[in-house]
Amino acid sequence: MKIDPDNPADLSAQIAGAIRDAIMSGALIVGDRLPSEAELAEQFAVSRPTVREALKRLAAQSLIRTQRGAFGGAFIHRLSYRDAHAQQITTSTLLLGMNDVSFDTACEARFAMERACAMLAALRRSPDHLATMRAEITRQGQPGLTDEAFCASDVAFHRALVDAAGNPVLSYQLAGAVEAMQPLMNMITFSARSRGAIIALHSRIADAAQARDGALIIAALEELEHDTRQLAQSVFNARAARPKPA
Amino acid sequence: MKIDPDNPADLSAQIAGAIRDAIMSGALIVGDRLPSEAELAEQFAVSRPTVREALKRLAAQSLIRTQRGAFGGAFIHRLSYRDAHAQQITTSTLLLGMNDVSFDTACEARFAMERACAMLAALRRSPDHLATMRAEITRQGQPGLTDEAFCASDVAFHRALVDAAGNPVLSYQLAGAVEAMQPLMNMITFSARSRGAIIALHSRIADAAQARDGALIIAALEELEHDTRQLAQSVFNARAARPKPA
DNA sequence: GAGTTTTAAATGTCTGACAAATGAAAATCG
DNA sequence: CGATTTTCATTTGTCAGACATTTAAAACTC
Numbered sequence: 173m174k175i176d177p178d179n180p181a182d183l184s185a186q187i188a189g190a191i192r193d194a195i196m197s198g199a200l201i202v203g204d205r206l207p208s209e210a211e212l213a214e215q216f217a218v219s220r221p222t223v224r225e226a227l228k229r230l231a232a233q234s235l236i237r238t239q240r241g242a243f244g245g246a247f248i249h250r251l252s253y254r255d256a257h258a259q260q261i262t263t264s265t266l267l268l269g270m271n272d273v274s275f276d277t278a279c280e281a282r283f284a285m286e287r288a289c290a291m292l293a294a295l296r297r298s299p300d301h302l303a304t305m306r307a308e309i310t311r312q313g314q315p316g317l318t319d320e321a322f323c324a325s326d327v328a329f330h331r332a333l334v335d336a337a338g339n340p341v342l343s344y345q346l347a348g349a350v351e352a353m354q355p356l357m358n359m360i361t362f363s364a365r366s367r368g369a370i371i372a373l374h375s376r377i378a379d380a381a382q383a384r385d386g387a388l389i390i391a392a393l394e395e396l397e398h399d400t401r402q403l404a405q406s407v408f409n410a411r412a413a414r415p416k417p418a
Numbered sequence: 419m420k421i422d423p424d425n426p427a428d429l430s431a432q433i434a435g436a437i438r439d440a441i442m443s444g445a446l447i448v449g450d451r452l453p454s455e456a457e458l459a460e461q462f463a464v465s466r467p468t469v470r471e472a473l474k475r476l477a478a479q480s481l482i483r484t485q486r487g488a489f490g491g492a493f494i495h496r497l498s499y500r501d502a503h504a505q506q507i508t509t510s511t512l513l514l515g516m517n518d519v520s521f522d523t524a525c526e527a528r529f530a531m532e533r534a535c536a537m538l539a540a541l542r543r544s545p546d547h548l549a550t551m552r553a554e555i556t557r558q559g560q561p562g563l564t565d566e567a568f569c570a571s572d573v574a575f576h577r578a579l580v581d582a583a584g585n586p587v588l589s590y591q592l593a594g595a596v597e598a599m600q601p602l603m604n605m606i607t608f609s610a611r612s613r614g615a616i617i618a619l620h621s622r623i624a625d626a627a628q629a630r631d632g633a634l635i636i637a638a639l640e641e642l643e644h645d646t647r648q649l650a651q652s653v654f655n656a657r658a659a660r661p662k663p664a
Numbered sequence: 665g666a667g668t669t670t671t672a673a674a675t676g677t678c679t680g681a682c683a684a685a686t687g688a689a690a691a692t693c694g
Numbered sequence: 695c696g697a698t699t700t701t702c703a704t705t706t707g708t709c710a711g712a713c714a715t716t717t718a719a720a721a722c723t724c
Contacts, residue, residue, distance in 0.1 A: 183708075184474060196508070202516055208674060219709045221467050224676090228430060228471040229478035233508070241717025242673040251512045262442070262479070263505050264591075266497045270448055273587060280538070281587035288534035292526070341519060341527035345510075345595055349587075429677075454705060465678045470707085487686025488704040 183218055184225035191226065195235055195248060206236065206246040234259065253340055257347045264348030265355065275356055275404045282349045283397035286330060287390050289346065292337035294386035301336035305329055305378045312371050322367065323357045329374055333389075336381060360407050369399055430471035433462055437472065441481055441494060452482065452492040480505065499586055503593050510594030511601060521602055521650045528595045529643035532576065533636050535592065538583035540632035547582035551575055551624045558617050568613065569603045575620055579635075582627060606653050615645055 194200045207215065212223045227246055230236045234255040236246045268278055293301075308329040312322060327350060334346045362370070373396045380388035440446045453461065458469045473492055476482045480501040482492045514524055539547075554575040558568060573596060580592045608616075619642045626634035 185477075188478070192508075196511060196515075198515070210674085221470075221710095222708060224467075225471055225474040225707095228474045231431075232434070232475035232478040235512070238675070239717085240675045240715070242671090243718060244674050244716080246675090250516050251509070253513070253517070256509050256513045259479075259505070259509050262438075263497070263502050265442060266481070267499070267502045267590065268587070269442075269444070270496050271499070277585055278587055281585050281591060284534040284538065284583075284585075284588060285531055285591060288530040292530065337530075339523055339527050339530075341514070341524055341595075342530060344513065345527060345531060345591060349591055456705085467679095468677065471676095484706065485686085486684070486706045488702090489687060490685080490705050492706090 183216075184222050184229065187212075187216055187218070187223065187226035188229040191230060192233075192235060200248050202248050202250045204248045206248075208245055253344055256344050260344060260348040261351045264352035268352050269355060275408070276401055278353055278356060279397060279401050279404070282353055283393055283400075285346055285349050286334065287393050289334050289337040289339075289342060290389040290393060291386035292339060292342070293333055294381055294384045294389055296338035297336035297381045297384070301332050302378060302382055304332040305374070305381065308332065309371060309374045309378060312367065312374065319360070319362055320358055322362055323354055326357070326370070327351055327354055333377065333381070360404055362403075366399070366403050370396070373399070429462075429464055430468050430475065433458075433464070433469065433472035434475040437476060438479075438481060446494050448494050448496045450494045452494075454491055499590055502590050506590060506594040507597045510598035514598050515601060521654070522647055524599055524602060525643060525647050525650070528599050529639055529646075531592055531595050532580065533639050535580050535583040535585075535588055536635040536639060537632035538585060538588070539579055540627060540630045540635055542584035543582035543627045543630070547578050548624060548628055550578040551620070551627065554578065555617060555620050555624060558613065558620065565606070565608055566604055568608055569600055572603070572616070573597055573600055579623065579627070606650055608649075612645070612649050616642070619645070 191200070191206070200206075206212065206227075209220050209223045209227070213220045216223065227236065227238065230246075231238065234249055234251055237249040238244070238246045267273070308325045311317070311325045312329075317325075330350050331347075334350065335343050337343070373392050376392040377389055377396075380386075380392060437446070437452070446452075452458065452473075455466050455469045455473070458472075459466045462469065473482065473484065476492075477484065480495055480497055483495040484490070484492045513519070554571045557563070557571045558575070563571075576596050577589075577593075580596065581589050583589070619638050622638040623635055623642075626632075626638060
């Protein structure tokens, strides 16, 4: 964490990078206090606004937290699962939304990863997880539920399944895959019949989790993936066949 | 994307959040140009440095890119797989490094996700993927290879396996899980014997991929997970029994 | 000794300014 | 007239200095 070449372009990015490297290499550890903005400005031979821009970059990635007042400053922040979660969802959502990722590709990735949780979920699911899954199934069956609310409940159900695996790293990684799909799922209109099919599969998953039968969860997830992709295709086909009248 | 309450705390964070929401909701799409810093300052009734801090936050997340000069400015940036990849690795590495995540937990999550790619990899692997895997296996057998280089080659091998699944979303999600493990793996010293066992399993995986046998890949990955966790445990036990002499 | 006040240090923000880059329009030249 | 060069306005990048606000430690009072 020393120098910037006298290349006067992107000074704040260079400084942010230097500090980020120091954090990732372990030279700076959680709780450490960075020098004050004035000291950093002197150290890097730049002005205070430039230092501040660098610090804001780091703050945007939850690498530091700042505190005002005497003996305040910028402190290395412990990246919580919560923060990592939020960043993961933001990044995944944008990646899917901006890159014309096909529904099939996203769906395939999501269910592949979710099936990876099935065995562990069967092994470790708690009564709490089961209760959450049952509650969401009940909600999904309520009449008058909007498509958006149905999707939100679907996400909550699958989150419960993922969390049941009892591995926070897995939960964090899956958060992006499951939640980033929601904008894509919201483009689908769910008929009463397709809702019924989904709910039935959710019930089979919950039953299998209760019976601690991982293979059964996987089988149900495979059916769910198949149904979802077919439903999406039929919706998109119908939409393509009838171009918007405008 | 309108207002900030007259709460004069974290103005730049509020502005960044407002613009981020506008991007994620689709109100701003890729290629759109934001108003100039001066215009944004007037719109939000703040000074230009405050606007700049907000823009730097967004730039840190690769949401915008800036261009100097006339008709330059801040443009909504298409989040590429490459950018998302890099962010994913940064976040995952820090999450594992800062939170005392046990080796077992990280290892379990990683192999669970990797097994999720096995079936697709068997189906879609190209000769290129096989060649990469074989090349890394060869490198891993070379004498005099440092532990660090061995780990790097191990990561490259597993990346090839993940990429063989032919799903860019899956590759992006797995990048964090696989690469973030490297600092943890680097803490292990690999004996010649354990290297041999790992290489043998890698060969079995490559063979299975060549034969398009997904179940065999999964079986080898399960053995690899078991061996890796056992190896790590023995290393850590030995280290705990003989506290550092200092 | 407990409670209050003072004070110094640090971030948050603003104003004003200049440098550098950049593309478009205008001016110039063949 | 066409091609090239020059000019120029716009915008980001950076700097300097200043003031407001927050905060916790230190000094002070009773």
